[in-house]
Amino acid sequence: MMIKPNTYPKFPRDCHSLLSKYLTPEVFASLQHKTTKNGFSLQQVINSGVENPDSGVGVYAGDEDSYRVFAELFDPIIAEYHGFASSDSHVSNLNADDLDASNPDPDGLYIISTRIRVGRNLAGYPLGPAISSDQRNEIAQRVSQLLSNLDDSLRGNYYPLSGMDEQVRKRLVADHFLFKAGDRFMQAAGMNRDWPEGRGIYHNGDKTFLVWINEEDQLRIISMQTGGDIKQVFTRLSNALGEIGSKLEFMSNQHLGYISSCPTNLGTAMRASVHIKLPRLAKNMDSLKSITDRHELQIRGIHGEHSDSQDAVFDISNRRRLGITEVDCVRGLYEGIVALIAAERAQ
Numbered sequence: 001m002m003i004k005p006n007t008y009p010k011f012p013r014d015c016h017s018l019l020s021k022y023l024t025p026e027v028f029a030s031l032q033h034k035t036t037k038n039g040f041s042l043q044q045v046i047n048s049g050v051e052n053p054d055s056g057v058g059v060y061a062g063d064e065d066s067y068r069v070f071a072e073l074f075d076p077i078i079a080e081y082h083g084f085a086s087s088d089s090h091v092s093n094l095n096a097d098d099l100d101a102s103n104p105d106p107d108g109l110y111i112i113s114t115r116i117r118v119g120r121n122l123a124g125y126p127l128g129p130a131i132s133s134d135q136r137n138e139i140a141q142r143v144s145q146l147l148s149n150l151d152d153s154l155r156g157n158y159y160p161l162s163g164m165d166e167q168v169r170k171r172l173v174a175d176h177f178l179f180k181a182g183d184r185f186m187q188a189a190g191m192n193r194d195w196p197e198g199r200g201i202y203h204n205g206d207k208t209f210l211v212w213i214n215e216e217d218q219l220r221i222i223s224m225q226t227g228g229d230i231k232q233v234f235t236r237l238s239n240a241l242g243e244i245g246s247k248l249e250f251m252s253n254q255h256l257g258y259i260s261s262c263p264t265n266l267g268t269a270m271r272a273s274v275h276i277k278l279p280r281l282a283k284n285m286d287s288l289k290s291i292t293d294r295h296e297l298q299i300r301g302i303h304g305e306h307s308d309s310q311d312a313v314f315d316i317s318n319r320r321r322l323g324i325t326e327v328d329c330v331r332g333l334y335e336g337i338v339a340l341i342a343a344e345r346a347q
């Protein structure tokens, strides 16, 4: 269901989304009749946040042009979420040699697993909310073909979601390898169209290297393993990105770095996370949150976004992704985890 075009939306009083904060009547009047080169409208940009007033952000871009055409709305949202001004430029650094982050939990007392993912979209295509079924299928074919030629430790197979055995799918999701079905936020943004057609997962034999195709981004490139060897996870991802990035042109620009539909995933588009068991801090959430806030870390549940922690296991990850390099993202997670483990021991 789409909201009415050219009608200034009403947000409930308890709505705290960045959309509701920055879509003033003046911004709405200025943007309401504009469309991007792909015909993407303001109504499409804001639909998810209007239909889901519990959104944290509430907007999605339909293409790279959205960030230019609707800059009056996207820029203040990006500035508040990432602390990144419209005049700033993003710098990338995926050099693992620059990452000084040993395993913060060598005895394996706290960290269950480490996962680092980046989102990527292909230059020359619209983003998820505006892409056509044919374009989405073309991307799935091109990317799965490219992945089938990866060597050595990255070698694996592609598994389309269409036709996947339901028990296999549920197991992959339960074991944290596969994405859940598109949520209501993605639904309202137009990202679940034709689901599950054109979606799938590639993974190597031991599921330490995975690529999601056409979920929220066209690619989610993932390195993950049990334990806390953050540097090994980062090195695997960096090597894979070097190989894949030499064969595909990713959508990016100097200002916003790698382009994603959700503005929270711009820049590095990197989320570096650990699943960490903190039974003592779990009883003192104010203390836990003061540490994650200080280190600009985000707390998610063990099944990812919009899920709950279980048995004192938390998904802790970097919150900022833009105006910070990939090495900085991972270093920031490392420092935060060191602080959390010290606080857990001191409880």
Ligand code: ADP
Binding pocket: 113, 114, 115, 117, 173, 175, 176, 177, 178, 179, 220, 224, 271, 273, 274, 275, 300, 301, 302, 303, 304, 305, 315
């Ligand atoms: P994304 O990381 O792509 O933003 P989610 O937060 O929904 O998406 O997480 C996707 C999946 O990755 C979920 O099943 C989640 O449990 C899993 N996951 C995230 N971090 C880790 C981790 N450190 N170890 C194991 N699984 C993880």
Ligand code: DAR
Binding pocket: 054, 055, 056, 057, 058, 059, 185, 216, 262, 264, 265, 305
């Ligand atoms: N539900 C949207 C998305 C926020 C960030 N998470 C993403 N992109 N998966 C919101 O505005 O809360």
